[in-house]
Amino acid sequence: DVKVTQSSRYLVKRTGEKVFLECVQDMDHENMFWYRQDPGLGLRLIYFSYDVKMKEKGDIPEGYSVSREKKERFSLILESASTNQTSMYLCASSEEVSEAFFGQGTRLTVV
Amino acid sequence: GQNIDQPTEMTATEGAIVQINCTYQTSGFNGLFWYQQHAGEAPTFLSYNVLDGLEEKGRFSSFLSRSKGYSYLLLKELQMKDSASYLCAVRDHQTGANNLFFGTGTRLTVIP
Numbered sequence: 001d002v003k004v005t006q007s008s009r010y011l012v013k014r015t016g017e018k019v020f021l022e023c024v025q026d027m028d029h030e031n032m033f034w035y036r037q038d039p040g041l042g043l044r045l046i047y048f049s050y051d052v053k054m055k056e057k058g059d060i061p062e063g064y065s066v067s068r069e070k071k072e073r074f075s076l077i078l079e080s081a082s083t084n085q086t087s088m089y090l091c092a093s094s095e096e097v098s099e100a101f102f103g104q105g106t107r108l109t110v111v
Numbered sequence: 112g113q114n115i116d117q118p119t120e121m122t123a124t125e126g127a128i129v130q131i132n133c134t135y136q137t138s139g140f141n142g143l144f145w146y147q148q149h150a151g152e153a154p155t156f157l158s159y160n161v162l163d164g165l166e167e168k169g170r171f172s173s174f175l176s177r178s179k180g181y182s183y184l185l186l187k188e189l190q191m192k193d194s195a196s197y198l199c200a201v202r203d204h205q206t207g208a209n210n211l212f213f214g215t216g217t218r219l220t221v222i223p
Contacts, residue, residue, distance in 0.1 A: 033210070033211070035213075040215065041215060042198070042213050042214055042215035042216055043154075043198070043200075043213040044213075045210060045211075045212065048210055058210070090153060090154070092211070094211070097141070097142065097202075099144055099156040099159055100144075100156075100200075100211050101156070102153035102154050102155070103153060104152070104153050105152070105153050
């Protein structure tokens with residue numbers, strides 16, 4: 001079974017903190033994605049990566065950065081967390097034309 | 112850009128059939144996916160269409176018309192456990208990495 005694992009299920013952080021969300025996949029997939037999911041807005045793409053050390057902005061990259069040093073790991077970084085970044089964050093991976101497999105999600109609350 | 116529309120909410124009766132529609136506009140269409148998401152959980156893959164026509168998988172079927180920018184997900188013999196959000200997603204190869212863009216999802220409630 002494909003497995004996409006996110007490091008935390010729930011996180012509470014303070015405004016201004018630097019936050020790292022980690023994602024690891026075990027299927028040697030080329031593509032990895034970070035989405036956030038908010039009520040009424042659906043899943044919105046923050047950043048994606050199609051190879052090691054490659055990264056591209058999605059629809060809402062502001063306030064975020066990413067790192068992909070190894071093929072299996074894709075990290076999302078909130079440089080200075082703000083309350084409007086309170087959300088469910090979902091990591092996914094895929095081959096070029098296959099379906100995306102999702103991690104269990106990280107519910108981040110910024111206070 | 113991508114524009115994906117689906118109804119926000121639907122209600123259907125246990126044992127019945129329900130059809131969830133999705134319309135899309137995208138410049139580099141490379142497939143349409145349907146996902147199921149139960150509350151508080153991650154989306155799970157249901158179906159994939161890249162050519163026109165119907166794909167059947169047990170109680171679930173998905174249809175695609177590329178010329179109309181239209182898809183539907185058909186759920187037969189509804190069960191209470193089918194209460195979930197159903198997400199339509201379009202793959203766009205022009206944006207790199209064959210990105211998957213999602214609609215806002217349709218929350219389906221199955222009632223006895």
